[in-house]
Amino acid sequence: MVQRTLTLDHEQRRTRVAAQLIAQPPPATTPVAANRTLHDAAHKETLPGRTVRAEGAPATGDQQADEVYDWLGVTFDFYNTAYGRNSIDGGGLPLVATVHYSVDYDNAFWEGSQMVYGDGDQQIFKTFTGPLDVTGHELTHGVTQYSGGLDYNGQSGALNESVSDVFGSLVKQYHLGQTADQADWLIGQGMFTDAVNGVALRSMKAPGTAYDDPALGKDPQPAQMADYVETDSDNGGVHINSGIPNHAFYLAATTLGGHAWEKAGRVWYDTLTSKKLPSGADFVTFASMTYATAGTLFGVNSTESDAVREAWATVGVKVT
């Protein structure tokens, strides 16, 4: 940030500011704020469904709609406060979400322009709207999309998934005011019913340990490049191999300490939104770009850039 500002020619900047003063209306006095609309699909699959709550309207009494309304607000606030980003697209995009999608639907997804949440079947999943990191994860798919995208298959797909887990977890840590050593680094904690033997869907701290259940099997996430899973399902195992970059982020964040969104999070965010990240990036490309970003932000050979390089090396990805 600092470095980039320094590279700007001061005279050029003053001229631009002057031009803006002439060409544009006075700056708005209203602070940047979320513009949320909640819909109810009433267990059908037509989007967006009936409007149940607009921005600023009182709570509906529908727990799921009200939870999502709050979590959209927290996620918006996180991106704005931590990175100065005004909504998903950086341009104040309204946040639209639909709850009660389909019947016993065990999923939540970003549809390209809005959020969609199922109720969960109550056998395996009790909720998709409860945990804040689910909303943080899904909205981050939108941020990735508006940043140029990461192709949703193979290594670039696993990076797409990992970036959503990273910022999903960071939104939660931000909301709870946690430092890296205080965070649980779990994704989807509290979603499983009591019938399932598991704490969450994924663990960034210890990939592969989130659940081990007779019906669901064992958490298949690797933490190491050597254990990368080649598969045709799930677009090349994007929800499996995300364990590798997830763990690299965890290592960088805990090595640096403090609030993870400030240093490691800033490095990942600037890399994602640099407009230089190829949509087909593999782990080595992404890792090398985070290392370069850390060098730009904190200095080459700084504690921060060393921590980023070491984190990737530990999961078996060598930066170039």
Add this chain to the structure above:
Amino acid sequence: MAVTRSGGFAGLVRRAEVDSADHPTVAGLIGDVRLDDVPEPRPQPDRYVYDIEIGDHSAQVGEADLHGPLRELVDHVMTLGG
């Protein structure tokens, strides 16, 4: 025939197998389905991916492309054999 569902936010895999000889409804729906005509999957974040096997034929279908008789068949098999 068999259906394997992968992906979704949770990334859990569910497989269901049904012998159409035991289930006339399944056999009837199979007759309405053209596996060779399903579009190439367009990967979308956190949507389900279905691997569908009918005898020697197989196809991968994205959740958003699962319509009509194929959707009916998949739902039916997942309920029966899941």
